[in-house]
Amino acid sequence: MPTYTPPVRDTRFVLEHVVGLQNHSNLPGFDAASPDVVEAVLEEGGRFVAEVLFPLNQVGDRHGCTRHEDGSVTTPPGFKEAYRQFVESGWATLGNVPEYGGQGMPHVVSVAFQEYMISANMAFAMYPGLTHGAIAALIAKGSPEQIATYVPKLVSGEWGGTMNLTEPQCGTDLGLIRTRAEPQADGSYSITGTKIFISSGEHDLTENIIHLVLAKTPGAPDSSKGISLFVVPKFLVNADGSLGERNAVSCGSIEHKMGIHGNSTCVMNYDGATGWLVGEEMKGLAAMFIMMNAARLGVGLQGLGVAETAYQNAVAYAHDRRQGRALTGAAEPDQPADTLFVHPDVRRMLMQMKALTEGLRALCLWGALQVDLEHNGATEEDRRLAGDLIGLLTPVIKGYGTDMGYAIATDAQQVYGGHGYVAEWGMEQYVRDARIAMIYEGTNGVQAMDLVGRKLMQNGGRAAQAMLALVQEEIAAGKSEEAVVDIATRLEKALGDLQVASLWFMQNGMKNPNHVGAGAVPYMHLMGIVAVGYMWLKMARAAARLKAAGEGDGTFLNAKLITARFFAERILPDTGALRRKIEGGADSVMALEPEMFLAA
Amino acid sequence: MPTYTPPVRDTRFVLEHVVGLQNHSNLPGFDAASPDVVEAVLEEGGRFVAEVLFPLNQVGDRHGCTRHEDGSVTTPPGFKEAYRQFVESGWATLGNVPEYGGQGMPHVVSVAFQEYMISANMAFAMYPGLTHGAIAALIAKGSPEQIATYVPKLVSGEWGGTMNLTEPQCGTDLGLIRTRAEPQADGSYSITGTKIFISSGEHDLTENIIHLVLAKTPGAPDSSKGISLFVVPKFLVNADGSLGERNAVSCGSIEHKMGIHGNSTCVMNYDGATGWLVGEEMKGLAAMFIMMNAARLGVGLQGLGVAETAYQNAVAYAHDRRQGRALTGAAEPDQPADTLFVHPDVRRMLMQMKALTEGLRALCLWGALQVDLEHNGATEEDRRLAGDLIGLLTPVIKGYGTDMGYAIATDAQQVYGGHGYVAEWGMEQYVRDARIAMIYEGTNGVQAMDLVGRKLMQNGGRAAQAMLALVQEEIAAGKSEEAVVDIATRLEKALGDLQVASLWFMQNGMKNPNHVGAGAVPYMHLMGIVAVGYMWLKMARAAARLKAAGEGDGTFLNAKLITARFFAERILPDTGALRRKIEGGADSVMALEPEMFLAA
Structure with missing residues (x-):
């Protein structure tokens, strides 16, 4: 059975010596992020994910999600209870702004915790992960009323969020979107269409799910310039904040995928569902990119997160499994064989994994600091520089990070030999889970085109x-x-x-x-x-x-x-x-x- | 749904211009391998695998093999009937020597057909594939009686063969083998021990299964110099060739694996099973390497075979799927979008797959020619040179070939975007199937050590x-x-x-x-x-x-x-x-x- 230990010492080294957390105490939230507090967050957060989420990782892979005839979706055994603990322990609110109920920790500290959560259980981490994108889009583009209605409950984790972009005929090329939004007399829109590959589209973890949906208004041009963003709650929200009637949006089926079985990937049917325009009409692309850029950095972090767990287990197996003798002579002559660890090619793989995971951790956290600086830097020049850097490096962190994540997971599996190919040892799941990160939120080829x-x-x-x-x-x-x-x-x-x-x-x-x-x-x-x-x-x-x-x-x-x-x-x-x-x-x-x- | 078309034109080009089949007509079997005959073999063989085996590839992945309480194993729906057709159409005997019932085609032609069979259904192809290794070992090291008893029925495909090397504590390091062989008064041995990861160890395709088993005789040293090779039939064979009593060898369980679900990977329990020594006592390693070298080239071919099908489907999808516009301006302005094919990064992936698959095909067939020349070359110098070349390149074909096979399957899946991650499209199976080839018959790290x-x-x-x-x-x-x-x-x-x-x-x-x-x-x-x-x-x-x-x-x-x-x-x-x-x-x-x- 695999194990996972949050790499707190390495995270702290990076936060201190690469990110230089202590040099930014003038920024909002950073003043509160003293070394003691950060250590407590990492230690406690790490303990939570290792004890509560990690034991559900193989469970989630084996059971997957189940769609019932009424369109409802059940997450794997244990997920619902773990999510309840996640919310009640306050881990959902870590990096969010205090005015909506967040704890206001620096984004960089929140990202450090997110890495651990992904390492422990990537499929689980996707549920709150996508909520972050919805929060960001609503805060940036939503009306004050929309923010008041949705954001606090998304921040607290009581509700979940999703991104609805893809349609059967429309992946990268969002100009091909066919979902229609018809304006209604009351200012709302009637949304009709089919969205596919919707992560966390339907599930039993939260009492409401807030869908952010790209659609076209009547007469909008057939290009990406014609798309608008809508907020479509699963349950309509009454004026007092209580849940109202069920909206006309439902899960038509869930996909059978190579990995991330614990996350429900849904076909979502919008049958005249009630939605509201977020931001301006036909400016949906810009609003979507707010979600998308956050999501892309999150996906880059998935490359690192899965790689870290795979690496840790490869190290443990290399120390445990005995096979053959060191080229320089038996290292432990009293044993029937030396450990795999003595073999230079095994060591080469372990070093490659170590060099890449620690390097990617530094890059992800340094990138997260740029997000903090982009929003809260002291001067306009600071903010512009940070925005430039993270804009440039977002496709690199997503594309290179996830290509390496898959390569590391594959190498870690390789260290196990035949046992790596057998499901019960858990290593092949990491390869299957890591694979999606190269594809979604824009394939790595699309990332590369965004870069160049x-x-x-x-x-x-x-x-x-x-x-x-x-x-x-x-x-x-x-x-x-x-x-x-x-x-x-x-x-x-x-x-x-x-x-x-x-x-x-x-x-x-x-x-x-x-x-x-x-x-x-x-x-x-x-x-x-x-x-x-x-x-x-x-x-x-x-x-x-x-x-x-x-x-x-x-x-x-x-x-x-x-x-x-x-x-x-x-x-x-x-x-x-x-x-x-x-x-x-x-x-x-x-x-x-x-x-x-x-x-x- | 994926498709597969045997690349007959490319095979023929390689056989003519790289292998130079026509220049070797002085060799046994090559005289019969006229261009017409070879073309017929490739066309008919290709048609057989495309029509009979390929439609079972996704079926095999979904259903897998089933072990019943009595230890028997059922292969996926359709496999048994397809195997019957495979044998009755004579495809089992293609490359085997005429004196044991083979058709005596050159090895290189047989390998060309094997590639197609792997492309169509890798898990299926493993059943006869492992039989080839057993035949080679028995012909090289078996007694005349053993050859007469087992080889003709293995050649015809009526019986299957397996290789039993690995044990729970013993993978690469065969010195750690614990399976014991006790000599009996009648000259046979009583074999006791547990073997794991035995491909095709138990199944319902053939009436008998001939296990070749590494074990240690009493007093043999605890190193690879102490191991001997035994032949252990599932059913003992009577003097008249009919099947006798059930031997004390059984399948204890089958593994749940990342891929090749259609092939039964068994834990085999030997409980005082009756076996016979093949070749000399404590010379099992040399005998095993005869099987192993043939198997390694076969595994290299798996890298190519799976890659070819994955590539073909990526090409088809790139022509079919429309998304975005060419960088140089719309290629088909009257369509809502251009095909993926216009995008240089998609084309880069397709070219990379094409360059590697065609290059590996040439290398595998050129290598197969060296196997022919090693055994049947006109002069001792010819035979020695061919033996040197294929000895050197066997780990390269296995190691580099399968690393590239996995990379190609991964790239082919990438061309499909999100659809590549969904099981029904079939692309993710190629990645899961290709993955094992980097691990078994000696991990690619072991291949590299064999090389250097x-x-x-x-x-x-x-x-x-x-x-x-x-x-x-x-x-x-x-x-x-x-x-x-x-x-x-x-x-x-x-x-x-x-x-x-x-x-x-x-x-x-x-x-x-x-x-x-x-x-x-x-x-x-x-x-x-x-x-x-x-x-x-x-x-x-x-x-x-x-x-x-x-x-x-x-x-x-x-x-x-x-x-x-x-x-x-x-x-x-x-x-x-x-x-x-x-x-x-x-x-x-x-x-x-x-x-x-x-x-x-």
């Missing part, structure tokens, strides 16, 4: 230049510090590859935009490696500094330095290959005629 | 030198041919990376064998890329030659040249990164102390 087609060139490339400058600054500092000079030098080479690739896009993208499209995913990986490398240089510099000052746990700091070196020697070299692939351009990618793809 | 720890250095590196010489020769020829000079030049660079990495191992492996172990998997990938690149250069040269001569289908030949170019521009660049990772050595891989792996 929008974010990279936006405002004259301002965000990318800011990011490059930060990395360059870190490299310059690292190159003068003996303990990390090699890591800094290797990162400089990787950054050079990123710069050359960016220049190549600028020189060739105007001639033929397919040159950029054909290099989009390699570029996203290139930037992901550089961004995580930047995190490793920060962590290595901090570790060396603490070590020299005789502070901290020497063993832990040594591990940081060695893992940084591993990242530099074993992961950074990929940037050269990625750069060369990008320079290959679109010619051989696009040259084949459609009918030539089948050799048969 | 044994095959590379064997006989003074003779096999590797022979392989390098072949690639160099092809490069030299290609560099003087304008149509392929760029591909040849890029392959030369990749070959240089392989040579530098090999040299690095030689210089550093003596000092510390962990330097070799830590680079084993990157090296296996490096050699895999060079080997497939070698195939692509052969194919490109042939295509250019045919095109210049005005022979063949110009469209098909153009596709070969473009895909070769894609391979050179988009896959060969990885060799530089792999070489640099290898040069990183073992230091940062092995430096962390065990307790430092958990950051928590």
